[in-house]
Amino acid sequence: MSANNVRLQAIKDVEAYIPPAPTYAAEEAPGEIWGENVFSLSVMQKRLPKLVYKSLIATMEHSAKLDQMVADSVASAMKDWAMEKGCTHYSHVFYPLTGLTAEKHDSFFEPAGGGLSLAEFAGKTLIQGEPDGSSFPNGGLRNTFEARGYTGWDPTSPAYILDNPNGKTLCIPTIFVSMFGDALDHKTPLLRSQQAMAGHAERVLKLFGHRNIDHVVSFAGPEQEYFLIDRHFYLARPDLMASGRTLFGSPPPKGQEFDDHYFGAIPERVLGFMMDCERELFKLGIPAKTRHQEVAPGQFEIAPMFERANIAADHQQLLMTTFKRLANKHGMECLFHEKPFRGVNGSGKHVNFSIGNATQGNLLLPGDTPHDNAQFLVFCAAIIRAVHLYGGLLRVSVASASNDHRLGANEAPPAIISIFLGDQLADVFDQIAKGGATSSKEKGRLQIGVDTLPVLPTDPGDRNRTSPFAFTGNRFEFRAPGSLQSIATPMVTINTIMAEALDHVASSLEKSVADGVDFNEAVQTLLADIITEHGSVVFGGNGYSQEWQEEAASRGLKNLRSTIDALPELLSDEAMALFEKYSVFSHREMHSRYEIGLEQYTRSIGVEARSTLEIATTAVLPAAVRHQTEVALNIGAIKAAGVEVDIAPLAAVSAPVSDLRSAVSVLKDGLAGWTGTAEEEAKYAYEVLIPAMESVRAASDTLETIVADDLWPLPTYQEMLFIL
Numbered sequence: 001m002s003a004n005n006v007r008l009q010a011i012k013d014v015e016a017y018i019p020p021a022p023t024y025a026a027e028e029a030p031g032e033i034w035g036e037n038v039f040s041l042s043v044m045q046k047r048l049p050k051l052v053y054k055s056l057i058a059t060m061e062h063s064a065k066l067d068q069m070v071a072d073s074v075a076s077a078m079k080d081w082a083m084e085k086g087c088t089h090y091s092h093v094f095y096p097l098t099g100l101t102a103e104k105h106d107s108f109f110e111p112a113g114g115g116l117s118l119a120e121f122a123g124k125t126l127i128q129g130e131p132d133g134s135s136f137p138n139g140g141l142r143n144t145f146e147a148r149g150y151t152g153w154d155p156t157s158p159a160y161i162l163d164n165p166n167g168k169t170l171c172i173p174t175i176f177v178s179m180f181g182d183a184l185d186h187k188t189p190l191l192r193s194q195q196a197m198a199g200h201a202e203r204v205l206k207l208f209g210h211r212n213i214d215h216v217v218s219f220a221g222p223e224q225e226y227f228l229i230d231r232h233f234y235l236a237r238p239d240l241m242a243s244g245r246t247l248f249g250s251p252p253p254k255g256q257e258f259d260d261h262y263f264g265a266i267p268e269r270v271l272g273f274m275m276d277c278e279r280e281l282f283k284l285g286i287p288a289k290t291r292h293q294e295v296a297p298g299q300f301e302i303a304p305m306f307e308r309a310n311i312a313a314d315h316q317q318l319l320m321t322t323f324k325r326l327a328n329k330h331g332m333e334c335l336f337h338e339k340p341f342r343g344v345n346g347s348g349k350h351v352n353f354s355i356g357n358a359t360q361g362n363l364l365l366p367g368d369t370p371h372d373n374a375q376f377l378v379f380c381a382a383i384i385r386a387v388h389l390y391g392g393l394l395r396v397s398v399a400s401a402s403n404d405h406r407l408g409a410n411e412a413p414p415a416i417i418s419i420f421l422g423d424q425l426a427d428v429f430d431q432i433a434k435g436g437a438t439s440s441k442e443k444g445r446l447q448i449g450v451d452t453l454p455v456l457p458t459d460p461g462d463r464n465r466t467s468p469f470a471f472t473g474n475r476f477e478f479r480a481p482g483s484l485q486s487i488a489t490p491m492v493t494i495n496t497i498m499a500e501a502l503d504h505v506a507s508s509l510e511k512s513v514a515d516g517v518d519f520n521e522a523v524q525t526l527l528a529d530i531i532t533e534h535g536s537v538v539f540g541g542n543g544y545s546q547e548w549q550e551e552a553a554s555r556g557l558k559n560l561r562s563t564i565d566a567l568p569e570l571l572s573d574e575a576m577a578l579f580e581k582y583s584v585f586s587h588r589e590m591h592s593r594y595e596i597g598l599e600q601y602t603r604s605i606g607v608e609a610r611s612t613l614e615i616a617t618t619a620v621l622p623a624a625v626r627h628q629t630e631v632a633l634n635i636g637a638i639k640a641a642g643v644e645v646d647i648a649p650l651a652a653v654s655a656p657v658s659d660l661r662s663a664v665s666v667l668k669d670g671l672a673g674w675t676g677t678a679e680e681e682a683k684y685a686y687e688v689l690i691p692a693m694e695s696v697r698a699a700s701d702t703l704e705t706i707v708a709d710d711l712w713p714l715p716t717y718q719e720m721l722f723i724l
């Protein structure tokens, strides 16, 4: 019987597994491979006529319109470069709202009389593609008879070559829109929102007297957490394969209670994988920088250097696909789900962000002079206003069925969106709020435009790890995004709410100046007004505590615990007005995002529910019944021998078996009765299916601690987390 046990077979396979030999020479220097697969600025400079290059830069930096001649010239240089490097195909790459990456490959070659000939790769092929859009989620934006979607080249994100042992493909980052121009992807609104934010940030800089102002952009530095497990175990866990998380599994005897993993030594096999990944990322021009072990066993983190938000978002997607692919090569599976293992630390993707430009630098960096301080405080105040007014939108930007396991559950950070400023900066704002000229603790009176700020610590030790939105010295860190999601979604929201806040700031200062108010005084008044009105979003205490939940409620801050609670934020009047005003989403597009959010939620829970049902029925229950039978036969045999026998062991297994049977039948009925409108189905998933799955899991997890080890079919938490 146990010979066919998948779990035991997996353990044997893991033991027999030999990791792949190193694939590159030790003497290879990172500098040599950096960006080797990227159609980078320096490649373009070398290969493009001067005027074409200049005009392309204008498009990249200032969104100037791209003309056909330039496109043709770029296309031809790009094709030559790619083919010299061995590419046979090209692909428009886009990011549909499934959260995945979509590619449609076309050959550079096509059949012609007398053999293969080179297909045309003209400007129009570079600029526009037409994949069949009908299978991508669109939230009602397209009827099937007008299913066409268009991809459009995004010149701000460099083209690159995807290396496969069997060939190479030129990848062209694109946006994806419907035939009416509605955004069907993550990138379109990100580019629009960057544009909106930049304009108002530049107005503010102008007020501060700057004349030479480069285009302002937002920067993002995502910290990606993930789990690695041996692939043999993964293949023996249909729940992981179907839903990305374990739907069964009792806690291991040893978990993460010793805190002995955080920054622990990285196992050799994992390090080999990481180095392989980093090498690939380097070739793609992705600046992988920090790597370390995370708090949970089998959990790790990689943080590339921050880049322009739109490029960081593309690179982040590319990083995830690279990790998935190379993990397989190293006999492992990379899990990006926010909560693959219950009771074990989950994974997030902290997004560090700042705004700035080449001429004024990082606008979230406290300055040395009183003038710089004032400017810094104004940008900080804008963020405080933005987060206070639109906390609900930040929350919905990270809402998903999988991230629900972190936010609002007993895990970092809470679903309540607040800001942590650190003691000194919070004190500065406090004092400003208390009336005009202010005093900071160390330095006495602090007057905007006259005094400098106290030195603000950038020491990580000072950070409040329980805050969802924290100032960390020269940037803010949004900690709520999930490990699985695209960072584009939260960045769209951050850019847009910043656009609104900076618009407000600029308009108010412009008016004061026009009214003849002294500029420093106008700034001081504005800061005081903002902090008085929006300071309730600043919180430095323990975000996990029960008291905070109550206090946040009394401060009027939203506590949107689940995706179901969060999604309606997208349809609020304020959200609609905001996104429309800054030309990021039309009302149609907002409705479509809402529909897709519901649909994705419902589908995820559906997959989990069906997977739970199937595994319980075909794997757990049969194992439990075999065990039960063995116990019963054994008791019978002892009885037959005339020896007194304790039947408690039979009762011990029979009770959870019967619990499991009834839980399975409740879940089955639950699935059968699941119909309604999109809202009803999502709500039903939340209220009926999730609890039904919970009951199945509870009975199964009890059985896992009872059933004979050689019968148990699913790799255990201990095996998956500790054997690597």
Ligand code: ADP
Residues within 6 Å of the ligand: 219, 220, 221, 222, 223, 290, 303, 304, 305, 306, 352, 353, 354, 362, 460, 474, 475
């Ligand atoms: P932590 O101590 O929070 O774990 P990490 O070093 O893991 O920090 O990650 C910090 C991330 O913040 C990196 O991606 C880094 O590039 C990014 N970062 C640093 N400075 C800025 C900045 N000014 N703007 C945006 N991101 C930044």
Ligand code: MG
Residues within 6 Å of the ligand: 223, 301, 303
């Ligand atoms: Mg980190």
